[in-house]
Amino acid sequence: MEILVLNCGSSSVKYHLFDMETERDEAGGMVERIGQAGALATHRWAGGSAREAAAVPDHRAALLCIREALRAHGEGGAKVAGVGHRVVHGGERFVQAALITPQVEQGIEECAALAPLHNPPNLVGIRAARQFFPQVPHVAVFDTAFHQSMPERAFLYPLPYALYQARRIRRYGFHGTSHRYVAGRAARLLGRDQDDFTGITCHLGNGCSLAAVEGGRSVDTSMGLTPLEGVMMGTRSGDIDPAIIFHLAEQCDLSLPQIDRLLNRQSGLLGVSGVSNDLRQVQEAAAGGEGRAELALELYAYRVRKYLGAYLAVLGRAEAVVFTGGVGEHSSQMRRRILEPLAGLGMALDPERNREGLSGEREISQPSSPIKLLVIPTNEELVIARDTRDILLSRAPH
Numbered sequence: 001m002e003i004l005v006l007n008c009g010s011s012s013v014k015y016h017l018f019d020m021e022t023e024r025d026e027a028g029g030m031v032e033r034i035g036q037a038g039a040l041a042t043h044r045w046a047g048g049s050a051r052e053a054a055a056v057p058d059h060r061a062a063l064l065c066i067r068e069a070l071r072a073h074g075e076g077g078a079k080v081a082g083v084g085h086r087v088v089h090g091g092e093r094f095v096q097a098a099l100i101t102p103q104v105e106q107g108i109e110e111c112a113a114l115a116p117l118h119n120p121p122n123l124v125g126i127r128a129a130r131q132f133f134p135q136v137p138h139v140a141v142f143d144t145a146f147h148q149s150m151p152e153r154a155f156l157y158p159l160p161y162a163l164y165q166a167r168r169i170r171r172y173g174f175h176g177t178s179h180r181y182v183a184g185r186a187a188r189l190l191g192r193d194q195d196d197f198t199g200i201t202c203h204l205g206n207g208c209s210l211a212a213v214e215g216g217r218s219v220d221t222s223m224g225l226t227p228l229e230g231v232m233m234g235t236r237s238g239d240i241d242p243a244i245i246f247h248l249a250e251q252c253d254l255s256l257p258q259i260d261r262l263l264n265r266q267s268g269l270l271g272v273s274g275v276s277n278d279l280r281q282v283q284e285a286a287a288g289g290e291g292r293a294e295l296a297l298e299l300y301a302y303r304v305r306k307y308l309g310a311y312l313a314v315l316g317r318a319e320a321v322v323f324t325g326g327v328g329e330h331s332s333q334m335r336r337r338i339l340e341p342l343a344g345l346g347m348a349l350d351p352e353r354n355r356e357g358l359s360g361e362r363e364i365s366q367p368s369s370p371i372k373l374l375v376i377p378t379n380e381e382l383v384i385a386r387d388t389r390d391i392l393l394s395r396a397p398h
Contacts (some may be wrong), residue, residue: 010117017080041069084097090148173211272289279334312345332354
């Protein structure tokens with residue numbers, strides 16, 4: 001069985017093709033700059049890769065480009081059994097993956113008010129993909145679904161309850177497929193059943209979120225109604241005093257769109273360092289003596305560390321802390337900054353196991369550490385492929 005996984009953004013479509021007998025990623029790529037000059041298509045398959053200019057005025061053209069690339073390289077474009085779609089926001093309606101029907105499409109559209117930058121292009125991609133793969137089931141897999149197990153005390157904000165009742169203003173959380181994948185892998189590495197993990201998962205990249213996981217279920221997470229809340233990120237501020245927004249409007253004469261841009265695109269590592277949102281470039285600047293770059297790194301580590309302490313208090317115990325995402329997987333320096341002060345809380349980092357240049361799933365804690373420290377590369381696309389396969393199998397006649 002071959003499953004095609006699509007991630008449709010406002011100006012790009014990423015894709016992966018999985019052979020579900022082996023769970024091997026057979027092909028993949030991206031069509032970017034959709035509707036713009038200089039559009040590019042990148043394709044990868046078993047025998048090689050290609051990068052070329054492409055005429056892609058819209059998502060329909062991008063999906064046509066992907067289908068033809070799969071067919072041209074013999075990677076089974078005509079044999080796709082199902083298509084799995086990443087959808088950012090499922091609100092409270094979608095607590096797990098769903099077979100896409102007109103009613104599900106309507107539900108995704110209704111959630112667009114909660115994710116206006118993400119759900120509309122996700123939906124455009126779904127509708128375009130159904131034109132080119134009309135004979136197979138399509139499945140929506142939601143970033144927010146994993147966190148729908150949070151209790152009210154974790155997901156409610158201390159605002160007038162009527163806002164939750166009328167507008168569903170609450171914490172939803174994101175990166176759910178990533179947190180679910182690495183929590184399952186951590187359980188296996190610890191010799192437990194896949195759904196038997198209690199600990200903290202840290203997805204650290206340009207976007208960052210942590211999740212407190214108890215018995216394989218999310219019980220709290222750092223992102224909120226939107227991906228802006230939580231720890232400091234590449235360009236997002238994370239947690240701030242809400243009154244700063246009023247101050248910026250009244251004292252700095254900034255409009256709401258300007259404040260939105262400031263908090264989402266001009267803050268975080270970029271805003272503090274003045275160098276970049278890329279941690280590697282900030283680390284290079286800090287090594288060269290740039291004081292604000294060093295400050296940005298300390299602030300980033302400090303804010304992640306505060307959430308680790310908070311979630312240890314939420315859980316009462318933790319079997320492991322898991323690092324994933326571009327920063328979590330690859331920056332031994334940032335892991336060291338975050339973890340070294342936490343040895344007294346049972347997180348004893350082993351400098352040799354944490355050194356640069358290592359890859360793959362691994363333990364980076366000292367053998368005697370009460371809480372294991374793990375690095376696990378995430379695989380969100382495989383989670384989407386698995387969910388799609390499972391829904392297909394559940395519909396098959398017995």
